[in-house]
Amino acid sequence: MKAKFRLILSLVLAMVIFASCTKDANNGKKTDDNTNGKTETSTSDNTGTGEVTLKVLVPGFDEGYLKDQLSSAIEKYESENKNVKIEVVSAGWEELNSKVVQLYQAKQSPDIMLLGSRSLKQFKELGILENLDSYITDEIQKERVSNVMDTGKIDGGQYGIPMAFSSRALFYRKDLIQAPPTTWDELLEISEKVAKENNMKGFAFPTDIQSGTDELLNFFYQGGGRIVDENGNFVIDSPENIETLTFLSKFKDIIPDPVSTKRDEQSKMFINGDLAMFVSGAWEIPNLDEANAEYGIAKLPKGKQESVTLVTDSYVMSSISEHKDEAFKFIEFMINPEIQKTVTDAYNWFPVTKAEESRDRYKEENMKPFMEIIPNGIPEPHVPNWDEFNKSFTIAVQKGLTGQASPEEALKTCQEEVNK
CATH class of the missing domain: 3.40.190.10 (Periplasmic binding protein-like II)
Incomplete structure (x- = not known):
């Protein structure tokens, strides 16, 4: 019995000594098994230098x-x-x-x-x-x-x-357009006229999944619509948004490819003489200047209200x-x-x-159209998953533009997809 007790006592003492040695080796620092989901690996060199x-x-x-x-x-x-x-x-x-x-x-x-x-x-x-x-x-x-x-x-x-x-503004051909459009109706009218008279595309907005959403959102905001309401709920198929997509569908025959036009392709078409107007940011200005393009910049045409995507x-x-x-x-x-x-x-x-x-x-004159509209700007929608929303929304617009679905059907499908 005594021998058994001495054996147990020896094992306990060995465990205590081992634990003490381990603590000394780690200098009391946390290991990778620490709490709060944090690790020791990412940012401190632990050299004692304080760096x-x-x-x-x-x-x-x-x-x-x-x-x-x-x-x-x-x-x-x-x-x-x-x-x-x-x-x-x-x-x-x-x-x-x-x-x-x-x-x-x-x-x-x-x-x-x-x-x-x-x-x-x-x-x-x-x-x-x-x-x-x-x-x-x-x-x-x-x-x-x-x-x-x-x-x-x-x-x-x-x-x-x-x-x-x-911010965003409207770029237009000054040699073809004497006065830029200030309303949606004027935008459509001038786009159709210039396209017919000059054998070019009258207007463009990006429609590819990777880059077009912010330019499209300008229109939906100007039409009085939103993507989410004040409680964060999706309202993509609202009457205001259906009305906006219905208007955009009128541009079908005077815009470039309605399912694959990339944002950075717009200025190239503009410089090459294939496009009369497009919406983009001020980063386009150096390229247009370098190409000696005959361009002007105007505030975004007004729908039900003035707005721009922030x-x-x-x-x-x-x-x-x-x-x-x-x-x-x-x-x-x-x-x-x-x-x-x-x-x-x-x-x-x-x-x-x-x-x-x-x-x-x-x-400067080129900056004013971008600046003047900012007070009426609305942020990009805060959604639970931007990539999923972006894909579904862009495809809905593509379907509405091409007639693959009615604007109401396209936006209703999008609403259902993002709510899954």
Whole structure:
């Protein structure tokens, strides 16, 4: 009996010693089996130097998107904050949303991400994003353009801070059109007239699944419609939207291919003399100037109301970042006027801060049509899954334009699909 007791006592003592040694080896640090869904792997080097590495996901970075502007800003930030290193993680545009989800599920979300504000609801509902309300000061809030800032607001909480904002306007051939259209009826009338007299397409709007939705949404908003109501419910097949698609179907014979026209193809057709008018952003201006195109820019023609789709990308923060304070400090650096200016100027974007609104370049004639309509702008719809909505909505418009389905049937099908 005594021998058995001594054996048990020896085993207990060995276990205690082993546990103590393991604790000493780890210096009391958490392992990968920690709580709160976090891992130790992502951002701290754990060398005892106090250095923090922040990972920033930037779509298209390897292909050059904001590469010069961000690289310069990061270099400046690191020189002023010796204990912080910024590591850029690039992702392709088409894979962006799925990659964000995959990284989160693998507990490897970058601390900061640059994401289309239209996808924030999906990521918020998946738990990927940090609510920024506790970080955003009154000063930050006051210096932002309010309806642009609202594009990053989901269910009453601020989950993104817009860093890039594009408006839209109508580009038209000044050699063929003396006075640009100001209403939908004039747009249709002039498009038909120019197409007939010059053997070209009178108007264009993108209809491919990858790039056309924001241009199409301009019309649905101008028609008094919405994609979701104030409670977040889909209202795609509303009478207002059916009326808008019915109007768009009148352009069937005077627009390019109604199922595959890409946004970046419009200016090429315009320059080549195959197109009289199209809707796009100010990034088109350098290409048109370089080609010596005879063009003018006008405010979007008015439907039931004036409106434009407010398209933004936002800085967001990972809900599982282990360095949230440091991450938001970097975001604060990026949204200060000096740095923000370089980002806004990169692609002829428009003001996200009130200080930018007074800049001389926005008073130029080519900029006025984009600027004047912004106060009547409406954000892209915040939907549970942008990619699924985008595909279904674009196909519905294609069917309505080609007569494959009536506008009512096409939008009703879309409504049913996105509600599944």
